[in-house]
Amino acid sequence: MEDWKRDMVLAANHGIDAFALNFGRDDWQRQRLDDAYAAALELSHGPWGLADNTANNTTPTDTPSSEGGNACANSTAPCISVEAGLVSTNAFSNATVPDSDAHSCTAKPIPFKLFLSLDMSSLPCASDADVAALQALVERYAAHPAQLLHNGTGRAVLSTFAGDACAFGQAGWARVAKGSGAWFVPAFFGDVRSWAGWDAVNGGFNWNAAWPTGKFNVTWDPDAAWRSALNVSGKQKAYMAPVSPWFFTHFGQNTYNKNWIYRGDEWLLAARWDILIAHRDQVDIVQIVSWNDYGESHYVGPIEGALPAGSEAWTNGFEHTAWLKMMEYYIAAFKTGTYPDVHEDHVFLWARLDPANANASKDGVGKPRNWEWTEDYLWAVIFLTAPANVTLYCTPGPTQNETQLLPQGVSQVKLALIDPGADVSADGRCAMGAEIWRAETKVLAFQPEGMRFGSRNGNEVENYNFNAFVAGT
DSSP, rough: OHHHHHHHHHHHHOOOEEEEEEEEEHHHHHHHHHHHHHHHHHHHHHOOOOSOOOOOBOOOOOOOOSSSSSSSHHHHHHHEEEEEEOOOOOOOOOOOOTTTOOOOOOOOOOOHHHHEETTTSSSSOOOHHHHHHHHHHHHHHHOOOTOOOOOTTOEEEEESSOOOOOHHHHHHHHHHHHHHHEOOOOOOOGGGGGGTTTTTOOOEOOGGGGOOOOOEEEOOOHHHHHHHHHTTTTEOOEEEEOOOOOOOEEEOTTTTTTEEOOOTTHHHHHHHHHHHHHHHOSEEEEEESOOOOOTTTTTSSSOOOOOOOOHHHHHHTTTOOHHHHHHHHHHHHHSSSSSOOOOOOOEEEOSSSSOOOOOOOOOSSOOOBHHHHHHOOEEEEEEEEEEEEEEEEESTTTEEEEEEEEEEEEEEEEEOOOOOTTTTTTTEEEEEEEEETTTTTEEEOOTTTEESSOOOOOBBBBBOOOOOOEEOO
């Protein structure tokens, strides 16, 4: 339970109010759910110090929970998936604005909440017995003090990954949700208009809206379509919106047969947050996808525990917690409706380390589908207390550097990356970094260790890795 508590404190200190616990059919996962709820209950009694950022919310298993679905189920990780559910103040009572002075420890109780996300790509859903089993699972935690409740009704929040194709159908879901008294906001993947009118459904979670599904930028359009469909007979049902920083998975046909990317370009994480903030009056909950889905590369929590077998090839050395720190600014803006003032200069950088068109002839899985949707750039979000000249660079090599005068506040800038080749750099790569200058004085210099771009050997790389290297000050 100490591992759960460390993760919850870390999340809460960055403005996250709840974890959505996505789980499948394996029996051991029930114990992990019990542990999570017990940990959240203990945190609510406080005080708890954040000793470090390590955690292990996982239990090894020889049988993966599923081959599809979100987070651990989708990545086949032997663990309870933790999506990071950020709750909006207009629908829930325990939403908090992140405290910028609370990163290292907390000396007060933390009212951190949890809710279940049923992975219906794994859990059986055909018979009356399956209905009864799911209802019993929901009822087990519905009255727990750590359960996230809908503010207007006091009912336990319940979500899913998939489930609209369950053989027990609408009648089965009515028994699961209404029978347990849950406030039901599923992530069904069929046409939203086909199930939005179900009486048991209180809203919907549009999981796929987190990423562009082509070589274009993320927009509000998919959200608007769902919002429209969830307006049933003039009554607007709730909308849960996703936000995610990245997507890359690389499992071969002999394992889970998942090998593709979604476009993460044009500052996806920051751009998506800006969209949700602009439409915050139309969003009841934002769910961050994800806290610990290493197999799909969109984790914002620490890398720890039992990773999906094989995913260490693209996750080892690719920490993403700088994204978590950056999101604090956007979380506060979403909750309050106002972007916070910037009180300290910060730089957040991310990029792929290998050129998109590089080849990996020894990679047995093959090049990921949709690889041509992404371009070679260093993406940067810059926080400035006052105007400054900001330089992005990748050196040595033909990319050189680019300097812009940026205003006070938060700016998004980028640098096109060019493979330096072995004739320019000893290892064929260039080191990425950033500098902030004011009045001929360098006030910040940041060159993350290991953040080097290039193919190293004539456009050839060892393995395909489209994960993002993320770093921040």
